[in-house]
Amino acid sequence: MSRAKRGDVRAVLKWLARVFPAPGDLRWKLVWDRELKGSYAECDWETRQLHLDDRYPTEVVISNLMHEWAHVRDRREHDGNLVEHHDNTFYLELGRIERRYMEEGGAVEVGEIS
Numbered sequence: 001m002s003r004a005k006r007g008d009v010r011a012v013l014k015w016l017a018r019v020f021p022a023p024g025d026l027r028w029k030l031v032w033d034r035e036l037k038g039s040y041a042e043c044d045w046e047t048r049q050l051h052l053d054d055r056y057p058t059e060v061v062i063s064n065l066m067h068e069w070a071h072v073r074d075r076r077e078h079d080g081n082l083v084e085h086h087d088n089t090f091y092l093e094l095g096r097i098e099r100r101y102m103e104e105g106g107a108v109e110v111g112e113i114s
């Protein structure tokens, strides 16, 4: 199994931040992390870091990144706490991201067209 190309994953994060901005348009950083327990990826709200394990193929890591980005975009308040859900609203957001990514390949420089 080949490892992820970090540059390709970083390019997708740049694309995500432009096309699907994070709340408050805040900047999130990628952290390569091989110590994740029980998951392939995590988002840390205190540090605004996305933890990804790069021992998986590029497509898998990009898919994990989009999943975490949907959490970043979709985090909601529930009983006074901010929580992450895997409910229909979450998957609707993830679907929007994945569909646009399939159309644009995550590499199209939309800003250059105008």
Ligand SMILES: [Zn+2]
Residues within 6 Å of the ligand: 067, 071, 086
């Ligand atoms: Zn999740």
